[in-house]
Amino acid sequence: MKAAVFYGAGDLRVEERPMPKAGPGQMVVKIDYCGICGTDVEAYQHEIVKPVIVLGHENVGTVYQVGEGVTRFKVGDKVLCGPPSYCKENCTYCREGRPNICAYGFPRTNGIGGPDGGYAEYMLVGDVEHTMIIPVPDGVDEKDAVLFDVICVSLHALRRSNFKFGDNVVISGGGPIGLAAIQIAKAAGARRIVALETDDAKFPRLKEYGADYCINVRTCQDVGGEIRKALGNEDGADVTLECSGRQESLITCIFQAAKNGSQVILVGIVGEPLSQLSLAPVIPREIDLISSFVYTPEEIELYLDMLASGKIRFPGMVTDIIGLDDVVEKGVARQDRRGQLKILLDPSM
Template sequence: MKAAVYYDIGDIRYEEVDKPAIGFGEVLVKMEACGLCGTDIHKMLHKTVDTPVVLGHEAVGKIVEVGDGVEKFKVGDRVFFAHHVPCFTCEYCIREKYTLCNQFKETNIHPGGFSEYIRVPRLNVENTMHIIPESLSYMEATLIEPLSCCLYGLKKLNIRYGDKVLIMGAGQVGALFCQLVKSLGVGEVFVSDISDYKLEKIKDFGVSGTINVFEENIVDSINKLTNNKGVNIAIVAAGVPSLLKDAINCVDRGGQVLVFSPFNSETLMEIDGDKFFNDEISVIGSYSSTPYEYDIGMNMIANKEIDGNKMITHVLKLSELEKALNMSTDIDENSMKIIIEP
């Protein structure tokens, strides 16, 4: 079978790889669509993974083989599945910190979603696999996983009716967060980015104001928009280290900052520590998603509470993954969400 294999920065090869064989409790899925995620982009730009490797985890497809012991699914089912599974019994899982579970990152699909066929292990089948409603296209279904990540992040925040929210990043994650917080009844939603195209496109989701950080100082802009109060919540939805410092300076006293993007490990920045004590602000991290969000996310997209089609700007072939990566990082390419098809 064919796969897009990541070897090094600037070196992605569309090549022949072994088609995976399945065992007890497993299924083989023909990939029909896989979203290009911000974490995939981060891994390929900074080579934070061992190579060669097939990345991609926002994958959906059709079951073509079913292993012994599988009872809930059959050949022909259109399915969503996640790549990581917690153990549900360790000290982290008991505290509902499922993504910190030692088993979580040890589990994975094989190979990644940027391949023609994917072996879904037993634990993933049992705990994360869902049949996609017929009303939901494969392309829309690729948004189940990132939406579930956003839902998991929002669980950690104390969002109140009428809150002012700043979303830093107008890409896929920013668009999903925008729709989610609006559904919770927040007051004003502001979005920042460096792309005029994305900032214009995200207006489709009812934002109160946009800020191009190439042209405006974000802290000054937020102060102006909020009568020098700041926002109640800032969500860092882009992997730019300086955004953390900006987010802390944009929130009001008692405000919350959700860190939702990876930064380079060598990143250093100065942060005003007095804001934690005197202003009682909170900085909260959120990584990935858990099995408790997938059915909620899937139903929200199927019920059109989340508009996925407005977010998808490009659909490319598996052989064009490197082109997709370059498009996603080029401000002049005018992309928001890129989907990979076989």
């Protein structure tokens, strides 16, 4: 079978690999689509994932072979198979019902931490019991289902917050995660949603997803004032979600968007050191900075359920579908990303 194997920064090769075989407690999934995640792009550029590995952690596929002892799934089932794995009961966090921060989960997550992932025609699930595998309900398009990694990050973030019906929300960053957050905040009953972006070209889609106002933080002279005008108050947002992963955005969220006593949820991963951020002014304002990481299996089921019933929808989120042979040029090393949201890999192409 064909697979895209990551050998280190700038080195992803499409190779012929032996067909995986399901041993006891294992199964083989035929990959129908695999999402190309920002993490994969980061891995390709900066080797944040340990080589040698077949990348791909946002997988939807069809169960192809089940090993001895696997009873929950059968050949032909459509499943989502994604991060993070979890130990289920051997760590404090799993016992507390927070498998997303399992102490042992990441190193055994397909395509990112340990075993090979879904940039391939077939993928071995090495430990069915401890891998997040969610059946895709009838009537849900696999191309929507596979967006779980994006949508559920935002869904989990809003559920981590104290958000309640009628709250004002500011969302910074208009990529897939920010868009998903807007749609979810809208479905959850936000009063007004203000989107912060650096690119006017994204405004129509942000509005389509539910933003009431869009502010270009690069060209706006008074972002804080504009946010208050948009929210119709003097104070700022009840909940602010940082979804861009940029330092300036985090500073804007804390100092321009959030009202005193409110929460700023860190959804995007701000990688650079926070050289310009002094927290001294934050203390008297009692701003809660809350980090949010991935999601739980129940939240994936919640996503699929609300998608199936039409309560949330993400039109136009998939902007390209490519084959394995194009995984470098049109995928992880794609030069022009403008206008691109989610790129899916279809290994059968």
